[in-house]
Amino acid sequence: MRNILDELVKRNHSVTVLVSEASPSVDYNNSRHATKFNFLVYKVPFSKSYLHGLTEELINFSMFEWHHSSMLKKILWSHDWTTRSIDVLMRQCDSMFKDEQLMATLRDSKFDAVLLDPVTICGDLVADILNLPLIISLRLSLGGVIERHCGHAPAPPSYVPAAPLPYSDHMTFVERLINTVTYVSLSAMTDMFWRLRLDKYYTEVKGSPTSYCGTLGKADLWFIRTFWDIETPRPIPPNFKHVGGLHCKPANQLPADMEEFVQSSGDAGVVVVSFGSMVTNFTTETADVIAVALGQIPQKVIWKYKGNKPKTLMSNTRLYDWIPQNDLLGHPRTRAFVTHGGTNGLYEAVYHAVPMVGIPLFADQPDNIARLSRRGAAVVLDLNTMTSDMLRQALHDVINQPGYKSSIQHLSNVHRDQPVAPLSTAAFWVEFVMRHGGAPHLRLASHELNWFQYHSLDVAAALLVVLMITGALCWAGIRCFLLRCRRGRREKND
Numbered sequence: 001m002r003n004i005l006d007e008l009v010k011r012n013h014s015v016t017v018l019v020s021e022a023s024p025s026v027d028y029n030n031s032r033h034a035t036k037f038n039f040l041v042y043k044v045p046f047s048k049s050y051l052h053g054l055t056e057e058l059i060n061f062s063m064f065e066w067h068h069s070s071m072l073k074k075i076l077w078s079h080d081w082t083t084r085s086i087d088v089l090m091r092q093c094d095s096m097f098k099d100e101q102l103m104a105t106l107r108d109s110k111f112d113a114v115l116l117d118p119v120t121i122c123g124d125l126v127a128d129i130l131n132l133p134l135i136i137s138l139r140l141s142l143g144g145v146i147e148r149h150c151g152h153a154p155a156p157p158s159y160v161p162a163a164p165l166p167y168s169d170h171m172t173f174v175e176r177l178i179n180t181v182t183y184v185s186l187s188a189m190t191d192m193f194w195r196l197r198l199d200k201y202y203t204e205v206k207g208s209p210t211s212y213c214g215t216l217g218k219a220d221l222w223f224i225r226t227f228w229d230i231e232t233p234r235p236i237p238p239n240f241k242h243v244g245g246l247h248c249k250p251a252n253q254l255p256a257d258m259e260e261f262v263q264s265s266g267d268a269g270v271v272v273v274s275f276g277s278m279v280t281n282f283t284t285e286t287a288d289v290i291a292v293a294l295g296q297i298p299q300k301v302i303w304k305y306k307g308n309k310p311k312t313l314m315s316n317t318r319l320y321d322w323i324p325q326n327d328l329l330g331h332p333r334t335r336a337f338v339t340h341g342g343t344n345g346l347y348e349a350v351y352h353a354v355p356m357v358g359i360p361l362f363a364d365q366p367d368n369i370a371r372l373s374r375r376g377a378a379v380v381l382d383l384n385t386m387t388s389d390m391l392r393q394a395l396h397d398v399i400n401q402p403g404y405k406s407s408i409q410h411l412s413n414v415h416r417d418q419p420v421a422p423l424s425t426a427a428f429w430v431e432f433v434m435r436h437g438g439a440p441h442l443r444l445a446s447h448e449l450n451w452f453q454y455h456s457l458d459v460a461a462a463l464l465v466v467l468m469i470t471g472a473l474c475w476a477g478i479r480c481f482l483l484r485c486r487r488g489r490r491e492k493n494d
Helices: 002-010 048-068 071-097 100-108 123-130 142-150 173-206 212-216 256-263 284-295 325-329 343-352 365-374 388-400 402-416 422-436 457-493
Strands: 016-020 038-042 114-116 134-138 221-224 240-242 270-274 300-304 317-320 334-339 356-358 378-380
Touching: 002 422, 016 071, 038 100, 048 071, 071 100, 071 123, 071 173, 100 123, 114 123, 123 134, 123 173, 123 212, 134 422, 142 173, 142 212, 173 212, 221 422, 240 422, 256 300, 270 284, 270 325, 284 300, 284 317, 284 388, 325 334, 325 343, 334 343, 334 388, 343 365, 343 402, 356 365, 356 388, 365 378, 378 388, 378 402, 388 402
Parallel strands: 016 038, 114 134, 134 221, 221 240, 270 300, 270 334, 300 317, 334 356, 356 378
Antiparallel strands: none
16 A cells, blocks of 8 residues: 555645554654655554464464364454454554544645555444545455455355465356355355444444445445456456556666676576565474475575575575565566565566465465466465475476466556556545545445345335236136136037
8 A cells, every 4th residue: 555655745745644552564663754755643442462472373374273273263363363363453452542632633635535454344334434545455355355345346165266265257157156155154154253343333323224234335446455466357347446556667777786696697597486474484394394395406696585594505595684686677687586475465476477486375375376376477375285396396487487477478568558557546446535535426326225125125126016916916817717617608508
């Protein structure tokens, strides 16, 4: 989202960022950011380290325990973690809405629009209370429940797979069966959760009957952070705008020491390895498996890694706490990208046409990498079963088999061949909403219907009644005709 905010600042808009003091992702103390954005920081009854702990718990369970845990343990752990996370988010909401000075400042500021990611709840309620146009920025929700239920984006289970299922839009019968069950079960669970927890809270804050999905459904625009290069065709409402890769840009010059190391690779080139900003370490065994594989390839390797230095690390591999990932992927000597499959890194690799070895860890990553694999641009490995030989062979294949480079180059060409760049598209529509006070002409009328009207159950019931009455009348007419005929035959016989 920061890329959109940066672009709005460049276009001379004033941008205010509403953030809690414990935010793990918004660096409001950064002087460079403070010169561009106005930060409204509010206090919360928990620390940043507590939020980090919740995130690390999710990552560790997903990476190291999920695959060999029983179904009962998965359900119990997921319920416990989700409950604690929602409690934290609701306490954060309380801190915001009960801060009278903060709310007064928001009301007096006369904003033009609200931009939010619904991963954090209550931003939509702020927009509703302030009566401001709402713009949502979203990669996807689990099973697409937010887009389907709140945005009314159709998702026929016959050809639209429910994330995180790694299916294509051409599914077998069994896959369609699993997909349908996934849609129904996730819809039932989330709808029950919204009604029991969030709807009650939203109603209390607003002071009138309000629902979580209802406030999200008031959004004027939905920015979906994918594009049709890796997304499969599907029906979308007119207020859904796909802006995948809006953060992508040409590569800048690397730092001098890193550039020297890259140039020393010669024709063999460089492999970039990164598992994102949320994964800070692996087990010693996993790190050694990766290090052994990287040490066996002829390329030089730049690995973003914060854990203890693996004992098996070879001289061709350098570790960095942070890397200029976009600039490295755009370097002419980069040959491959080892990634967990996060959307940002994936689109940077597509933009710069770098084939990938994907090792998905959690969330939407298996689905992301599966999309690239189906298009012939990536090899997928399982972290829990991966060996050094498997990783080495995967790197050899994506670097030396021309089909991978050809496929990712085709995806890059499709991604770049747009009439307007994704970031410019996003900025235009934000300004459009600001200029016109919203975009109600793009919002589906289905949001104004109740559930039985939306599914035309009242129409079906009316037609059923008509059919039943017509059938009854026809049957009565036939009976009457038959009785008259029978009576006539009797009279004739007499």
